[in-house]
Amino acid sequence: MDERFLITGNSLMDLITDHNEIADEVIGLSVLLEYGTYEFGTLLLKRASKSQNADEIHKIIEVGVELMNAISHMDKLTLNMAILEPMLNVGVYKKINFVQSSYIFTAREHNLILICNEKEIQDAAKEVGIPVLFTGNRDFEKKFTQFVENRTRI
Numbered sequence: 001m002d003e004r005f006l007i008t009g010n011s012l013m014d015l016i017t018d019h020n021e022i023a024d025e026v027i028g029l030s031v032l033l034e035y036g037t038y039e040f041g042t043l044l045l046k047r048a049s050k051s052q053n054a055d056e057i058h059k060i061i062e063v064g065v066e067l068m069n070a071i072s073h074m075d076k077l078t079l080n081m082a083i084l085e086p087m088l089n090v091g092v093y094k095k096i097n098f099v100q101s102s103y104i105f106t107a108r109e110h111n112l113i114l115i116c117n118e119k120e121i122q123d124a125a126k127e128v129g130i131p132v133l134f135t136g137n138r139d140f141e142k143k144f145t146q147f148v149e150n151r152t153r154i
Helices: 011-018 020-028 036-050 054-071 081-094 098-109 119-127 140-150
Strands: 005-007 030-033 113-116 132-134
Touching (some): 005 020, 011 020, 020 030, 020 054, 030 036, 030 098, 036 054, 081 119, 098 113, 113 119, 132 140
Parallel strands (some): 005 030, 005 113, 113 132
């Protein structure tokens, strides 16, 4: 597997809106969980439905369709049910939901760096030793670029 990152469906929107310059590269080096596409689609619909402006809604949907086409070509990972018990335990004790916990444990299982936009995932992942890139950080692009150039772990 050439991919080095597992990206959450929710962080894809941040990637496009806040880090568009490197979005194609990030997507090219990342995998999704099978339901990451649905997460992104749900977020897309929520954002579009909050707008009252027809032009803005059109733009959100246009960008969303473009991104959905790009991510449809990404490799998708399935959840390994053998890791269900530890995944549920972390979810309970770190107060994160099932989807958040599944990203953490799938990243661990496949030795991937997790890209996320939720502070709860970032904190829980770090506590269990999973390297994380947080799209909400100003230095996300710098850290991502450093990793790719150096081919080193974060």
